[in-house]
Every structure is written in C-alpha cells, then in structure tokens.
Amino acid sequence: MEPMNSNDPVQNKKSLTNGFTKEINTDALTWPEKITTIDLSNKNLVTIDASVKFPPNLIELNLSHNRLTEIPRVVLNLNKLKSLDVSYNSIKYFDETPNFCHSIEMLNLANNKLAGPPYWVWAEDCQKLTHLDLSFNLDITESFNDGYFEELLQYKTHVIHLKINNCRLTHHLELYSTFPKAKVLEIGSEKLSHLCVNRVMEVPCKGLDNCCDLESLNLSNTHLYNIATNIDIFTSLVELNLSQNHLSGLPIEFCNLHNLKKCTLSFNQILYLPDAIGNLKNLLMLHMDSNELCTLPDSIKELKNLEVFDVYNNCLYEVPEEMKQIAEVDFAQNYFDEPEDTEYSMKKEKLRLNIEGRFDGRKIEVIPQESDHSPDTTDDEELLQYLNNTTSSKETVHINPPSSPEDWDSDDYWVPRFCGTTSRPPHASWIDFVKRKMEEGSFCPMDAHAVSIAEQVKYEKMCKPKIVHEVVGQFDDLSDDNS
Template sequence: MEGQETLKNPPESSDNHLPATTTTTTTEEVEEDINTALDLTSYQLHDLDSVELPPTLVELDLTANRLSQLDPRITLLSHLKKLSLRQNLFDDAGIDSLSSSHAISGLEELVLRDNKLTKIPDVSIFKNLLVFDVSFNEIPSSSGLSKVSNTLLELYVSKNEVTKIEEIEHFHELQILELGSNRLRVMENLETLINLQELWLGRNRIKAVNLCGLKCIKKLSLQSNRLTSMKGCEECVALEELYLSHNGITKMEGLSTLANLRVLDIASNKLTAIEDIEKLARLEDLWLNDNQIASLEDMAEAVAGSRETITTIYLEHNPCAKSPNYTATLRQILSNIQQIDSQVFA
C-alpha cells in the first residue's frame, strides 16, 4: 500500500525464547503440505521444465522469477485456489491461456503484480475470485474490470497509468480498492461499493475529496495529490485512519464527526493551526510535521478529547517546534505520549 505505514516498531523476536511445547509433524503431513502448496519464490527460473507440479496443488507461488510464458501444466491444476505470478516478465500474450483454463476456474486469488501487462487480462472464467492484483504494470485503463467476478473482495491496480475510475460498479462485496500511483484526477463511480473499507488513492492528481456517499470506509489515503481542502470526509463516521500528507491543504476541517478516527496524517501541507479535532476521543497517532503551525499556545484545547489517547505526535519542521520547552510542553499536555517526532520515551 502507498499509505504511511507502521508507526511503531514491533517487538524483536528472539531465538532464545522457544515454545514450552513442540508439535511433532508426521511424514504424511509434510507430504500433504508439499502436495498442496508450492513456493518457488526467488528461484530465478526462466521456465518450469525442471519443476514437478503435483496435480493436488492448492497454492502456487512463483514470485520473483524470470518467467514469460505460463506453463501449460498450471492450467490443468483443478484444485488451485491461489496463484502468484508476481515480479516476473509476463506480457499480455504470456498469460493469454488463463482466459480459457476451465480446469482452474475455481481460482480465488490471482496475483499478476509487477510484470509487463498493458491491459486488464480477461479473467471472467474465475467466478469465485476474491483477490485480484495487477499493480506495477503498464496498464493505461481500467477497461476490462467489468469482466471480473462480482465476488471480488480485494482489487489492486496501483502503479499503472490509469486515468479514470470505471467498470467497478458491480463490485458490491469489495472491501479493499488500491489505485495509488496512477493518473486519476477525479474520485468517481464509487457509489455502489457499499462494503468498501479501505480506499488507497495516493500519488494521483486528485483535486477534491468525493466519497460518493460511502460511509463505511475505515482507511482512506489521498497522500501526494493536489488537494487544497479536506472537505468531503464528514459522513465517513466509520473512518479509523486518514492519510492526507503532501498536499496543499490550508485548514483542518470536517473532522469533528469522525468519532472513530485513530490515525490522522496531514503532514507536509500548509496548515497554520490545529483545528476541529477537540471532540475526537480515540485519536492515537497525529502527524502534523512540515506545516506552518506557529505556536503550542492552544494545543491543550485543540486536543482536549484525546489528551489521554494520543501516543504518537509529529510536529517537527513547524515554527512551534522551535519554541522553548517544546518537548516538555507536549509531554505535559499529552499524558500517555510515547513518541514525539523521532524521540521515543520508555
């Protein structure tokens, strides 16, 4: 995803901490795993001539190889549910055989990310498809998505050259839509995505927020677009994470109704004050660095509802960050703060 990711580091694991009990794996179980799942990631294979493909395979991962043509044996794997061809050299012709492979029509997850595709492949044969990923290709249009099954839960078309959101109206079950790093200018045709929970549109050319009446979205990213206003999110009351960094936003607004908001990222904009978040009682991470916020004078009032919940705040590269006792003032206001800018507290 192109949203600002993990804000806190997970605890490091240690080989010294072994489980108290161990589970014995039988030879039969090992053989069953081998016969149902095959992971050939990063073998730099140019073809699969030397590879045995058990007919019982349910999962086949061919990520990071040098494949350009689909091995015909793959199209005969009638039990196959997950197929990853990520990071290979497939062009449109190289995967043509997928369109007529009735034996694998039960496929639920198809990953074609990071190849050389110039169009959405015809995957209409897969009536139970849940995950479809064609990110990091050379696709100029979303034309062809109308043939993708309406059972789809996750759709990834990031890092292509798509100019318009279209042919997605039938995805009533869709939960995740990723269209970051394209050439989109308008948010449109989202009205029927009534179950959408995550919308990732960073690194496009969008000038205005338009969620088309959707109210169930939990994660929204519009980082690195051309926004000058953040109006348009007011009715998204389920929203938990909002990423709007690297735009031209001048005022914090439309936030007071977002009672479930936990993460708010408005870094690298043109803000001069912290506003409209005093009623938010669940806010944990607040990113306001690289703006024009002059003072901490009204800080306590600005974050009144979340003084006990905010654990991470970024305000560096604002004029207020140069004020005397900057860190001490924030620690006094935010009773459970764990991180201020890059400084982490025990």
Template structure:
C-alpha cells in the same frame, strides 16, 4: 528446469500432494509437456524469470486456488486464465504487464488479485464481474481512470490504487460499500467527489497523501468509522473543518501542506492519538489542544511557531497524559527534539505544581 518440474509433478501425483513451491529456481520457461496435476491447489512460481505461461498449463491445472507469479518477467496473461474457475488468489506483483485480459474476470472465485508494481494502464471493463473479490491491489502502475464497473465489487474490503496517474476517483466507487481500506496516494487527484465518498461509511483507513487536494467534501463527515486519515503532501491552505466531525479518528497526517492555523474545533476530535502537522505555516497553537486527552503524538516540526508551550498546556492538569506526548517543535530554524521538549515540559510541570499548591494554601 522443465524436466525438474516434470519429475516433481509426477511425485506430487503419486503422493497426492496439493502444493508445489518452485520459487527462486531461475526458471525462464515452463515446459508445455508438464503432466497434468489435478490435485494441485497451490502453485508458487515467484522469483523466477518466466516471460510466459503456456495455455496447456492452465487447462491441466484447473483445481488451482492459489497462484503466485510475482517477481517474474510476464508481459501479459493468456486468455486461458479463465479455465481456473477455482482460483481464489492470484499474485502478479512486480512483472512487466501492460494489459490485463478481460478473461481474468471470468475467474469468479477470486477473492484477492495483486497487480502491484507493473505497467498496467487500465483495468478490464468487466472487473465488476468479480463479485467475491475482497482485495484488489494495483499500486504503482499507470492507471489514468477506474472502470465504471468498479462499483459492482460489492465484497471489496481493500483497494490500493496508489502511485498511479489518477486525476479523480470514479464516482461509482460508492458501490463498494463494504470497503475498509482505500489507498489513492501519490496520484494527481485535485477533487474528491462527495457522491463517491458518501457510501463508504465502513472505511477505517483512507490515504490521499501526495495528491493536489485543496478541500474536502462535506460528505466526508459521514465516514464515522474512519480511524486513520492520511492527507500529507497536498495543497491545503487551511485545516479542513469537516475533519473535526470525525470523532473516532485516531491518526491524522497533514504534513507538508500550507496550513496556517489550527481551528479551536479540533478539540472535538477526542479520539485523536496521533496528529502530524509538520512542514506547514502554523504560527499559533490553540489552547483547546490541551483538552485532547487521548493525544499521544503531536508533530509540529518545521512550523514558524511563536506561541509558547504554556499556551498549549496551561489549562491541562493531567500531566500523565502530557508526559506521554511525543512532540517535535520548530521555532523558526531552531528545532527542538523530543528530549529537549520533555525537559522543558518537566520544568513547566513543576512550575504549575508549585502554583497549584500556592493557590490551595491561600
């Protein structure tokens, strides 16, 4: 296989081509005798069985900007990775890496680093040196904490640390003031520091699902640009009131908590389009829900509801909006699917239409 790559690279040098796709070749090793390729800017070695990258390869391919080593058998990256001063995107998804060398943070041109699905237990302390980094993905690893220098990633817009062993977010994360997307799902976080959150007012998507949260800090109300907030599978016993201050929120998922009631202040969330409250302990629905004219999907499945549909919709005359709502209800153990709901809703609509006609004729 090394010989095949050697001949390909010789051809690339002759033609001055700038990309090499050697993915899915069954490669186990990379021959250190491969000739230099100074023009190469993109190298794809994904989906092979490579267990190590020879240092000489990194020294002789210094022009590389994009490197894809995902789906291999790498356990680490050699320190010579620092030679790739032009490197902008590096993917190491689905390898067997347990450590990330600090030298990777000398690749200061990096804008995207993907370490998803490895066995990394900590990030380099100098990760903050990557001041141009915009996307950092460390999903499904073994992180127990984030380094203090995380707050120096001033260009970061996407951070995924879901499916790790985090019990808290490093308070220094507030320094990532340009962050738009943060996934911290499926960890063991029981508390969110208000100090950590208050500087992240550009966030549009926040995922804390699958944690151990019981409350949210008041500083959460400063996330005025938040569009999607996922809080499923936590330990909330009440609907966090601070959420009602998020007027631009469009998607809210509180499925699988221990919430007993929905506050009437929910009516202030006029931008909400998708509200998921399935698998809680909700018995009654506030009539204020009926004024939420942007609502398109409401999921109340697996709740012990006792209030009738009229309690929700009797004050709402905008039937076009109501017809657009997809709602799954559960009365005790008897589930009602969307079709049955819409049939019942149609009957209610006709009932209220006749009632309104009668009132107008009086």
C-alpha cells in the same frame, strides 16, 4: 486466506545463494502426493516442462521472481489451485481460462508486462477469487481498444481485495466499476515511479462511485486535486490514504465518514479542516504532516479517541492544550515553540519510530516583502498619476537646428549635439514596461503573435493591393469635367 507479500525483501531473497541463482532442471522435479504447497520462486525459470507432474492436491504455488513469459501449460491444468503467485516475471498475456478458475482464491500478477487484464477473471464468474494483484503492469491498458474495454465493463467480479496501483490508468477509470464488492482498494501507492502512476483527479471518480462497500481506500500519489461532495457514499470506510497529492481543502461532507479510524492526508496543500471535523468520533489516527495548516478548528478537541496526531511541518501558531495529551504527537516545524517536557519528547519519538528525515524545533517564518503598489489606488490611477507627473516635470533641452536652407551649409548645423532628459523617478517595474511600450508605439510585442505583424501586413497588402493611376505629367488632372 491472506495474500503473500511479494514486496518482502526476506521472502524475495530466501532462495538466493551468494547473490546468484542457478536455473533448475524442471524435468527432474518430483513431489510426494501429499504436498499442498510448492515454492519455485527465484529459480531463474523460463518455462516448466510439460512432463512435470505436480501433486494432485496442490493448492498453493509460488512462481514469483523468475523469467516466465507465459503461464506454463502444466500450471494451467491444475484443478485445485487456490493461490498462484507469478509476480515479478515477464508475462504479457493470461487470457486462456485455466482449470483452476473456479477454485482460485488469490492471484498475484504484479510486476509483469501484461498487455491487458486476464479476461477469464471477468468472463468466467470466478466466485472464489477474492484477492487480485495487478499492480505495476505499465501496459495493462494496451488492449483496451476495438470494444474490448466496453466488453469488460459488462461483467462484475467477486474480488474483495484489489491492488491495481502504478498501471498508468488515466482514461479507463470506469474499470473500477467492475469491482462492486471490493472492500480493500489500492489505486495509489507511496512507493512508486512517477512515470507509471494512476491519475485520479477527483474522488469519487466515475467507476469508483460503484464501490460503496469500501473499507480501505488508498489514493496516494494519484494526482488528486479535489474531494467531491459525495465522498460520504463510502459509509463503511475505515482507512483512507490521500497523501502526496494536490488537495487544498476538505468538504464538509468529509466529516460524515463516521466509521473512519485512520486518515492520512500527508504532503498536500491543505489550508484548513472543516469545522465539523469533530464528528469523526471513531478517528484513531490523523496524519496531517507537510501541509499548510495555519489554524485548527475548535471541534478538533472532540476527537476523544485520537491516539496519533501528526501536524509536523505546517504553519500553525498554536495547538489546543487537549491535543498535547494524545499518546503520539509531533508539533515540530510550525510557527510556535515545541513543548520542552520529557513526556512530549517520548510521544514524538514514538510517532517517528519508522519515519526518517524529520527535524526538531520551530519553523522560521518568512515575512513577505511589501509590494510597491499602494493598496489605496488602482493600477489605472497609479499609471495615470505617474504619466502626469513625468509629463509635467520633464525638462528636455530642445536645441532646434536652423531650418533655413542657407543655414544647412553652416558648420554649426552638423555639429553633434546631446539632447538630455531628466532622470525618471523610481517606480514599479510594470509601469516601466507599460511606459516603454507606449514610447515604442505598441503595447504588444511582435513575438507574442503566432504570425508576426510584419507578415500580417504583407499578407493584407497582397490581398488588397493599392490602386496606382498612370499619369503623363506631374500635375496632370485626371478628374472629370463634371467633378
């Protein structure tokens, strides 16, 4: 059974009237006994009266987009329910085992206020539960203390399709190990709030390495920095989304994912592709837009089944002629001119059909300015050379005032004088900083210390006070006769 799409705006608003929803009286709800599907979404329900009698053969119930704070008792008593959608409510706990725990196949708890995942899903061995949606429950790890999390790790679920994105999972990634049969796993999402994303620094992470049967993996927006060399444990992987992360490259083992058909690596900082990228013979779609690619390996020509090739907004200077023959391509915003033929324009428009905010044309190349530092000399040599030059070329006018006591009373001694120095030649800012600090007598500013130097000196004086000898006269000799 395919799960209902709770993000469909048409489905979400189909029970609304002029933008307002009236609360219905659940006491008067009655249905014929043959009814198997009931939709009570968008009814402003706070609870369902215990006197309500659902049809005995009810298998699908939709209570999404209401104001429920708990699962109503009358719902927990249903015996044959296969699909339950209670998304977009305010449910905090769902630990009580329902009567339908061994018949349920699809459970949607997305966008609630769960303080922990439903315990019975793990403890009751729900063999028919294959689709589970826990996404957008920001406090789902609140109950992971006092051994509760460790107890969950002892169980293995039968879930095949799991959505658990945007739950602020960071320190409890081992929870993924309880889904060893998962084939579709959505840990990340392209639609998110940055305050609630899951954080997976490396893939495969601890816990995820037990999900070796994955066919679809979404790690978009999960602060991913690295792809480990054991990425090829996902031998069955068909679809992979690692977009909007911090990746800078792909390991050679990435090219061992021979069943991969759709690969999305958009919005990263990837500089290169492995030379063995041509081993991905089954690849149909490759999205590499908004990266930092400056060249493509020759083996990319071997991707004969490729139908979509997106390298928009990179740093490429050319693409192989073979890549221009692909059905859908976008070469705009690179360091070369786009093809001007009509065929390419049609391919580009087809790829951009559901994408907004893209520009045509060639990217303006920014040439970095040359550094003031010469590559032929080291920093120490340049500093020494500068100091020698400034010392030898410095011409300071020394006007020594009279030193005899008789001249101190003269009028000329107290006349203000200007002692000028020759202007310094232009030099790098770091040399100026070092020179200035040398003149001040310190390379390290006082503000750089956690405790100021003045306080340290004061503390040392208190610990080691200076010994003061008491004397009677100015020239009294305190030495021994034997000294």
